[in-house]
Amino acid sequence: MYALVDGNNFYVSCERVFRPSLNGRPVIVLSNNDGCAISRSNEAKALGIKMGAPWFQIQREFPDAGVVALSANFGLYGDMSNRMMSVAAGLGPFQEIYSIDESFIDVTGIPHATELAQRVRDRILRWTGIPCGIGIGQTKTLAKLANHVAKTAERKPGSYPSRFAKVANLGDLPVDEFEAVLAATDLGDIWGIGRRIGEQLRADGLKTALDVAQMEPATARRRWSVTVEKTVRELRGFPCIEFEDLPPAKKEIASTRSFGRPVTELSDLIEAVTEFASRAAEKLRKQNGKVPQVLTFVHTSPFRTQDKQYSCSITVPLRRPTADTGLIVQAAVLGMRQIFKPGLNMAKAGVHLLDIQDGGIEQQELDLDESEIDRGGLMTSMDSLNRKYGKGTITMASAGNSGLQRTWVMRQELRTPDYTTCWDSLAVARA
Ligand SMILES: [Mg+2]
Known part of the structure; x- marks a missing residue:
């Protein structure tokens, strides 16, 4: 059984911790050189700002929406990530850090996993200021899907039963409820189904995660690939994607x-x-x-x-x-x-x-150069x-x-201070 802990709108959430005035406003974080949006607050998403949209275009399209744009401050995000990960680790004995704001945790055999996940989620919010969603499932693909359910149920009431908001455990559901959740999930929201495969599956008449789960694994392999077959098996609760608590060393x-x-x-x-x-x-x-x-x-x-x-x-x-x-x-x-x-x-x-x-x-060789x-x-x-x-x-x-x-440094005109990693940038409560 796996849990996936994932920070909501992570970069924007990191910025909001130190600037509460950004709460409730459409906020975006821009890529290097202030190019395009790489993180969006819910308000920015609601406006219709797309992931990857160029900043100049956003300014032109939404001149009066009060959109706040910030330059990416990766030092801050990395440090906030470490804090979030160390609190999330309290959920189980093994943790795989999957990205800057996501980690899988092995929760096999942990009693009352849902309640514990709710406590860990509250603790992360209280101790670091980062809101997150936690999804639990029998495989990594199901934990990912559960996480999507947890976030969507919170952000769009009515999309899924409200008790799944913030923390969703698909691991202990009766079959009919489990299938209802898969049926309410678009196949494009399945981890590992890219846009191209998604279109092919749709062309074949499939629509939801349940449709994909009910496909014959052998058919998935023959018509698409081993990767799609693995996804089908994972959706059925059979783990095919390994848990890696030690990241493989990089070759490059x-x-x-x-x-x-x-x-x-x-x-x-x-x-x-x-x-x-x-x-x-x-x-x-x-x-x-x-x-x-x-x-x-x-x-x-x-x-x-x-x-x-x-x-x-x-x-x-x-x-x-x-x-x-x-x-x-x-x-x-x-x-x-x-x-x-x-x-x-x-x-x-x-x-x-x-x-x-x-x-x-160590490569052995004669010491030619003393x-x-x-x-x-x-x-x-x-x-x-x-x-x-x-x-x-x-x-x-x-x-x-x-x-x-230096003439070659990046353009970062809208960057916030290094609140957590630089003494000079520490917030002052009263000067
Ligand atoms: Mg995230």
Whole structure:
């Protein structure tokens, strides 16, 4: 039996914790460079603002609706996520963090799971300020569906029985009630059914989650895929999707960004890739990996049709797999020097660490270069200083020191302070 705990309108909810004046208003959070809506309050949803809608279009379509737009503040969301996850963990012995605002919890054998889930939901709201929905079911797909029921029953009264609002447990329902819930759920709301498969199922006359659950698994496999077959079995209560309480180590780590304005100078691009490579190296050390090669890329904006277009990437191999920021930055900067072309308006650059290996596997070779020193201790100190005193306390010199004045940083004109991760931004109750 699984529970899925999922924060409502998560980014918007994080912002509202520190600015209660945003309650009751249509609020959206914008993607990097203030491009499009990536989180919407219920009021914004009710207005008809779509997920992914560009901000300029929203302004044009809803000039008088009082829509409040905010730049994404991922530092804040990450920290609020940790808080929410640690409280949610009280629901059962095993937790799989599935995304920034969702975690599955194994609640097998836990007595009175529904009541416990209600208490945990209240506790999350009281201790972190984040409202969430909890769904419980025999499989991950059913827990997801139950979560959809919990949220929809709260947001749209009448859609499902009101007792399912906020916390819905499909695991202990009599068959007829369980089937009624599936019949009231559109097949497009099933986890794992994408738009394309959804259209094909509809073309076949299916409409609801119940229709999908009643399909023969063998038919699902023959006509669609093993994935659809698994979904059918999961809807019938047979677990096919594993519970992963340890996330698999990543084979590739990317750190890329669109610039706030066009960048033309090599020196700015070197600063940018230094920072990207440093971030990626830090993540690499967190998963105890080592990388044998580093890809660097840069390109112009395909939307600036008046500009001359250019796009190039290069892979620089390292002498031996490493997790050393200095060596990884060196490779990324070398790559950037190779692919840079002067006189162009660059719009985006990035660094990918490729073919990441487990750091425990050490490749044996003769020590040819006596001068190469082990800087593992230095890296550990650097990481702990940056953790303790804030990102960027210790950086490579080539990252530059002009901070937010750098020409390549993102446009984030509507950003709120780092309420929970920066002393200077702490809210003051009385000055
Ligand atoms: Mg959510």
